[in-house]
Amino acid sequence: MSFTFDNQRPTATVVRSLHPLVIERPRSPVHIHSYGGETPFFEGLGQGRLMATRCDNPACTEAGAAGYLFCPPRVHCPDCLERMTWVDITDGPARTAKVHTHICVLHPGAFNRLPTPSKLISVEMEGVITTLMSHMRVGVPVIGMELEPVFNTSSPTFTILDLSWRQRRAR
Amino acid sequence: MIRFSERNLAPPKQMRPVYAVAAGQSDFRKRYPGKKTEELAIEAFRMLALENGLKVESVQELRSYIHSAYYGHFADHFGDQLLGEAQIHDRLGLDPLANAGIKTGGATGGSTVWMAANAVASGYSDCVLALGWERMDEVDTRTGNHYIAAAADRDFETELGHTYTGYYALMAQRYWNTLGGASEAFRHTLSKIAVKQRGYAWSNPFAQTHQRITVEDVERSPFIADPLRFYDACLMSVGAAAVLLCDEETAYKLSDDPIRLFVAAGSHTLRAADRRPIDIPLLPHERNDAAILQQYRDLYGDGKERFPGYTGFLAARMAAHYAYGMTGITNPIEELDMVELHDAFTISDVQTYEDIGLRPYGSGADFIESGDAYHTNPLTGLPGRCPGNVSGGLLGTMHAIGATGIMQVNEILWQLQGKWAHFHDRPELWERFGKTRPDDIEDLQIRGARRGMAVSHAGVGSHVTCAVLSRPEAILK
Ligand SMILES: [Zn+2]
Numbered sequence: 001m002s003f004t005f006d007n008q009r010p011t012a013t014v015v016r017s018l019h020p021l022v023i024e025r026p027r028s029p030v031h032i033h034s035y036g037g038e039t040p041f042f043e044g045l046g047q048g049r050l051m052a053t054r055c056d057n058p059a060c061t062e063a064g065a066a067g068y069l070f071c072p073p074r075v076h077c078p079d080c081l082e083r084m085t086w087v088d089i090t091d092g093p094a095r096t097a098k099v100h101t102h103i104c105v106l107h108p109g110a111f112n113r114l115p116t117p118s119k120l121i122s123v124e125m126e127g128v129i130t131t132l133m134s135h136m137r138v139g140v141p142v143i144g145m146e147l148e149p150v151f152n153t154s155s156p157t158f159t160i161l162d163l164s165w166r167q168r169r170a171r
Numbered sequence: 172m173i174r175f176s177e178r179n180l181a182p183p184k185q186m187r188p189v190y191a192v193a194a195g196q197s198d199f200r201k202r203y204p205g206k207k208t209e210e211l212a213i214e215a216f217r218m219l220a221l222e223n224g225l226k227v228e229s230v231q232e233l234r235s236y237i238h239s240a241y242y243g244h245f246a247d248h249f250g251d252q253l254l255g256e257a258q259i260h261d262r263l264g265l266d267p268l269a270n271a272g273i274k275t276g277g278a279t280g281g282s283t284v285w286m287a288a289n290a291v292a293s294g295y296s297d298c299v300l301a302l303g304w305e306r307m308d309e310v311d312t313r314t315g316n317h318y319i320a321a322a323a324d325r326d327f328e329t330e331l332g333h334t335y336t337g338y339y340a341l342m343a344q345r346y347w348n349t350l351g352g353a354s355e356a357f358r359h360t361l362s363k364i365a366v367k368q369r370g371y372a373w374s375n376p377f378a379q380t381h382q383r384i385t386v387e388d389v390e391r392s393p394f395i396a397d398p399l400r401f402y403d404a405c406l407m408s409v410g411a412a413a414v415l416l417c418d419e420e421t422a423y424k425l426s427d428d429p430i431r432l433f434v435a436a437g438s439h440t441l442r443a444a445d446r447r448p449i450d451i452p453l454l455p456h457e458r459n460d461a462a463i464l465q466q467y468r469d470l471y472g473d474g475k476e477r478f479p480g481y482t483g484f485l486a487a488r489m490a491a492h493y494a495y496g497m498t499g500i501t502n503p504i505e506e507l508d509m510v511e512l513h514d515a516f517t518i519s520d521v522q523t524y525e526d527i528g529l530r531p532y533g534s535g536a537d538f539i540e541s542g543d544a545y546h547t548n549p550l551t552g553l554p555g556r557c558p559g560n561v562s563g564g565l566l567g568t569m570h571a572i573g574a575t576g577i578m579q580v581n582e583i584l585w586q587l588q589g590k591w592a593h594f595h596d597r598p599e600l601w602e603r604f605g606k607t608r609p610d611d612i613e614d615l616q617i618r619g620a621r622r623g624m625a626v627s628h629a630g631v632g633s634h635v636t637c638a639v640l641s642r643p644e645a646i647l648k
Contacts, residue, residue: 022204025251025309035326042326062173072327072444079172101345101481104397105337109317112332117397120331122341122444122481130444131481133328143348160330 037075040086045163046156050094050149052128053084068129069093089125094149096126097165102141113161121165123147137164173449182496183435185292190422190429191640192415194581195219198604199379199410199569202308208250209262211411212304215574216263219300219413222593225425230264236421238296240270243283243303243573248318250306259302276322277515278436279303280412280576281627281636285434287416288638297418298425303573304411315407322630324442336404336516338443338631340396343518345481347398350470350533358398360536361517362389365402365566367545368514372563374613376601377578379406379569381609403517405565412577414584430587431643432580433497436636437489439479443631448477452488454528455495456502463531470533478532484519484632487526494624494637495528499648503528504543506647507557508620509586511579513628513635514564523626527637529557546615554618561586561615576627576636583623583640591616621645 014024035042044051055064055077062079063070069087077084100122108116119136137150146168156162172179195218197211206214220233227233240263242256252258256272275282280303287301307315316334323329323338343361351357366386372378384402392401415425422429440446451471457463471478479485491503500506510529514520521535530538542548543556562568562582569578585594594600595615601608622645625638641647 017204020204027251033325038326070445072324072442078445101341101348103337103340103344103399104394105332105334105340106393106397107313107316107334107336107395108332109320109329109334110311110313111317113330114332116332118332120333120337120341122345129447130442131446133331133333133442133444135331143345160327 038073041073042158042160042162044088045151045160046153046158048090048151048153049088050090050163052087052089052093054087055080055082056085057082066129069127070130071125071128071132072130089128090149093125093127095168097123097147097149097168099141099143099145099147100124100131101143113157123165134160135164136166139167173447175452180492183493184497185433186294187292188419189288189291189432190417190419191432191580191584192417192422192426192429193219193223193225194412194414194584195222196377196412196574196578196581197410198377199406199408199571201379201406201408203409204308208255208304208306208411209259211409212259212302212413213262215302215411215413216300219415223426227425234264236298236417236425237265237268237300238298239268239290240265240300240302241283241287241290242270242272243279243301243577244272245274245276245279245305245572246307246318249315250309259304263302265300275634276629277513277572278576278627278629278634278636279573280578281434281625281638282436282576282634283573284414284416284577284580284638285436285636288432288434291416291418297421299416300413301416301577302411302413303575303577305571305573306409307407307571308409312407327444328442334396336399337396339516339518340399341443342481342522342631343398343403343516346518346522349476350482351536357536358390359386360521360539361403362386363539364514364517364520365389367539368560368564368566370567371546371561371613371615372567373609374615375563375568375595376604376606376608377569378563378567379408380567381606399516399518405515405570406568408569408571410569410571410574412574412581414577414580428588429643430584431641431646433494433639433641434636435490435493435497436634437486437493438634439484439486439632441630441633443481446477446479446485448480449485451478451532452492454492454503456528457531466531466533479632482522483532484522484526484628484635486632486635487523487626487628490626490635490637491527494639498639498641500639503624504557507622507624509558509561509583509617509623511560511562511582511623511625512564513575513626514560514566515570515628517566519628520559523628527624527626546613546617558617561617576625576638579625579627580638580640583625586617586620587623587640587642589616
């Protein structure tokens with residue numbers, strides 16, 4: 001794989017004001033960013049899987065002893081710093097998901113890719129100690145609403161946007 | 172880490188007393204094309220040197236005391252200039268003295284004072300400069316919001332189009348629906364904070380805004396991220412602030428009225444998602460208060476609400492724990508005569524009242540509703556018990572990130588020195604900033620103030636510092 005960087009600047013300078021002298025300084029860099037050891041999470045979303053991690057170190061007195069899951073996942077246990085075990089929670093804890101808190105974003109920051117207004121939610125799941133930040137594309141969130149995950153498997157973006165949630169249907 | 176040892180929790184120590192001696196600032200503006208950041212830093216430093224009644228004749232004479240410098244600047248990408256610290260240091264004429272840049276998000280200013288104080292407390296330097304700035308006017312507001320949101324987890328959270336208003340809106344939503352009782356009254360409390368802070372900014376010549384607003388204005392302002400509205404959010408500013416810290420001997424050589432300074436800090440996860448629930452670490456006055464302990468069982472027992480979850484800030488609670496242990500404060504509402512809090516959003520002001528123990532968790536709104544938080548209690552017309560953000564805070568006066576925590580310390584320093592009028596009510600100062608002193612300026616000097624605390628706060632509570640300033644005769648331990 002090779003990367004090309006092409007950030008040529010136009011030769012003309014745009015002047016905004018003369019006193020004081022104010023110019024435009026363009027900048028549009030592209031960052032080549034790796035998910036490193038967290039790759040299974042972002043790879044999983046595009047394949048319809050929600051992945052979490054768990055500390056299985058028997059000597060760990062905090063997260064390991066408690067046995068709970070982390071989602072967002074961590075490569076290393078925050079307590080003992082041993083490598084954690086990847087766990088597919090799609091058909092387990094993800095089926096217990098609920099809205100912990102939520103907002104409606106009317107003025108997102110630049111480079112936003114979600115349709116505005118966007119509905120961001122914090123998701124709690126049984127057995128998961130964290131509350132995953134995510135979004136709903138359909139429906140209106142309220143605290144405590146039962147959720148099920150929706151994965152973008154058809155044209156993954158390989159970002160957190162490949163996961164969204166909708167109100168859970170009776171199974 | 173969710174279990175703490177005695178060693179983890181030990182009160183921080185200063186090996187010798189530290190004094191805040193003099194302070195200075197530029198004015199704060201949304202855009203400041205007329206001046207480069209270096210010019211604003213020099214204005215802050217010149218005010219510090221020449222307008223605080225120091226026993227020096229010139230900037231050069233003051234410079235002869237300085238041994239090292241600490242610079243607060245958070246967001247390099249805003250100004251597209253890396254290592255601006257070196258530039259500022261050179262423009263201030265402080266080469267070749269040692270300097271270092273400090274960067275802890277919104278707490279950058281507070282952390283800069285923390286590092287500077289530690290340099291004096293350790294004996295490394297007898298006299299240090301802490302100076303911070305931010306320049307947020309080179310990009311449009313949407314890009315600015317994205318730049319700030321890049322201080323959240325880039326992969327898991329920023330990508331969702333998040334903004335910092337969004338983060339605090341998540342907190343407001345959760346707080347409002349759980350601890351806030353889902354009531355309209357809580358919305359009004361938030362609005363009163365927005366009105367109060369902007370009301371104080373009216374009388375502050377450094378302030379970015381001079382605008383009188385009402386509760387109705389706040390509640391009619393557009394949503395930025397529902398439930399937070401335009402007036403619930405702080406400013407984005409350009410400006411600089413500086414404070415001079417000394418050991419005891421140097422402090423009294425330079426000033427007749429130096430003020431003791433203690434700074435402590437705490438931290439918590441960058442991702443709010445990763446906050447693991449723990450038992451509330453209790454402050455000294457909470458430990459044996461049956462009513463407070465019962466309130467905590469009612470609110471948090473049986474997993475009803477998570478601590479810190481989206482409703483509290485562990486970093487602030489920890490910073491307060493350390494600061495109170497360091498200073499001997501046992502009940503902050505009794506022993507603090509003023510606070511300057513990081514009111515980035517109205518909701519975070521309420522949360523901070525609870526984190527630092529001015530009210531128990533779940534009762535923050537009462538700090539406003541009781542009138543305690545006001546310079547003059549609107550219910551009684553008497554002095555407020557512990558006035559909050561009489562500077563105008565981040566909501567009314569400024570949030571130039573690297574300067575903010577320093578501005579808070581400056582405001583308390585000047586209050587404890589009885590210099591509020593000198594730095595707020597001089598017509599010459601208003602004119603210097605291109606403004607006219609309002610005829611109805613409010614005298615906000617807090618009479619008889621002995622101690623105050625500034626809380627500087629980053630991200631969604633990733634870093635928090637608590638700076639306690641105390642008149643030397645009012646030291647508790
Ligand atoms: Zn572990």
